[in-house]
Amino acid sequence: MATRDGYQKTAWRKSEKCRQPPVFFIVRNIFTTILNERCFTHKFKIMAYNLLKGKKGIIFGALNADSIAWKVAERAFEEGATFTLTNTSVALRMGETAKLAEKCGAELIEADATNVEDLENLVKKSMEVLGGKVDFILHSIGMSPNVRKGRHYSDLDYSYLDKTLDISAISFHKVLQVARKLDAINEWGSVVALSYVAAQRTFYGYNDMADAKALLESIGRSFGYIYGRERHVRINTISQSPTVTTAGSGVKGMDKLLDFGDRMSPLGNATGDDCADYCITLFSDLTRKVTMQNLFHDGGFSSMGMSLRALEQYEKGLGCDCDCGDAGDQDHLYD
Numbered sequence: 001m002a003t004r005d006g007y008q009k010t011a012w013r014k015s016e017k018c019r020q021p022p023v024f025f026i027v028r029n030i031f032t033t034i035l036n037e038r039c040f041t042h043k044f045k046i047m048a049y050n051l052l053k054g055k056k057g058i059i060f061g062a063l064n065a066d067s068i069a070w071k072v073a074e075r076a077f078e079e080g081a082t083f084t085l086t087n088t089s090v091a092l093r094m095g096e097t098a099k100l101a102e103k104c105g106a107e108l109i110e111a112d113a114t115n116v117e118d119l120e121n122l123v124k125k126s127m128e129v130l131g132g133k134v135d136f137i138l139h140s141i142g143m144s145p146n147v148r149k150g151r152h153y154s155d156l157d158y159s160y161l162d163k164t165l166d167i168s169a170i171s172f173h174k175v176l177q178v179a180r181k182l183d184a185i186n187e188w189g190s191v192v193a194l195s196y197v198a199a200q201r202t203f204y205g206y207n208d209m210a211d212a213k214a215l216l217e218s219i220g221r222s223f224g225y226i227y228g229r230e231r232h233v234r235i236n237t238i239s240q241s242p243t244v245t246t247a248g249s250g251v252k253g254m255d256k257l258l259d260f261g262d263r264m265s266p267l268g269n270a271t272g273d274d275c276a277d278y279c280i281t282l283f284s285d286l287t288r289k290v291t292m293q294n295l296f297h298d299g300g301f302s303s304m305g306m307s308l309r310a311l312e313q314y315e316k317g318l319g320c321d322c323d324c325g326d327a328g329d330q331d332h333l334y335d
């Protein structure tokens with residue numbers, strides 16, 4: 001298992017310049033320049049403040065390096081937390097979660113978040129491994145078989161809809177109910193789930209995930225009341241900008257949604273890294289009185305009606321015989 005010290009030692013060893021030949025530095029400098037360029041916007045934010053020092057948690061939903069949960073895990077580790085990572089057996093087989101676990105010194109525990117027995121096992125094992133109750137939980141789970149199979153919102157398969165709601169929303173209730181029954185969260189602990197603005201407004205192509213997100217946010221409020229009153233545990237949802245991830249790529253017209261979001265938001269879209277930073281503040285002691293909220297983390301998008309940048313782009317399309325990219329005639333019958 002990797003430790004924080006192990007990390008520092010590795011970094012230190014890498015900095016022993018004198019033993020490397022000059023060509024090594026040239027190649028390394030080229031790579032570093034490219035990497036710094038790519039990470040420029042996030043470069044200043046990855047300072048660690050020890051905001052989660054001594055805190056323990058459970059993180060659901062890290063599939064690969066694009067996953068929002070993956071980025072949260074990396075930031076939580078940097079901020080001094082210890083945690084377990086969990087996902088379904090298929091995701092653990094197909095994804096790259098084991099790499100993340102090694103990097104963060106985290107135990108991987110398999111659980112289908114729709115299965116109460118799996119959740120009980122996960123929570124009990126996490127308390128065993130971490131040596132006590134947890135302080136934070138991240139629910140970063142979403143999937144819609146209707147979206148995956150291309151079913152239109154006016155022609156839903158209802159057994160798929162049940163699955164969408166169970167995986168993407170009711171699993172949040174199951175996590176909270178299991179945690180509460182096992183008394184698994186410390187006083188003033190924090191639980192966060194990820195949502196999207198389609199819970200409040202209609203977005204073309206978001207399909208039954210919009211209904212799931214509305215339910216998810218409602219569960220956050222209802223359980224937030226009970227858990228807050230009884231044990232001062234706070235529960236919030238973060239309504240995140242469109243983000244390029246495996247789940248995100250399933251949304252119809254994702255590239256246009258990203259562009260539209262970016263043009264509409266005065267601060268631009270919030271990235272997965274930005275979202276991870278925000279999650280850390282909600283897990284920290286700095287937000288102890290924030291609960292039962294759906295918190296928009298979208299560069300201002302949710303408060304906008306129209307921006308000049310979006311309007312200018314729209315004007316470019318006026319008068320043209322609209323061929324909306326990958327949306328065929330069939331789609332326009334409904335939309």
Ligand SMILES: NC(=O)c1ccc[n+]([C@@H]2O[C@H](COP(=O)([O-])OP(=O)(O)OC[C@H]3O[C@@H](n4cnc5c(N)ncnc54)[C@H](O)[C@@H]3O)[C@@H](O)[C@H]2O)c1
Binds near residue numbers: 141239
């Ligand atoms: N990507 C976006 O544009 C965007 C925007 C707003 C909110 N969100 C939300 O963020 C969350 C994380 O998604 P992401 O974008 O990081 O994509 P992702 O595909 O990386 O993560 C989704 C995760 O859900 C897991 N999952 C699916 N079914 C599960 C089950 N039954 N039990 C346990 N885990 C299960 C998957 O294995 C995967 O790890 C989701 O709730 C998503 O709706 C995403």
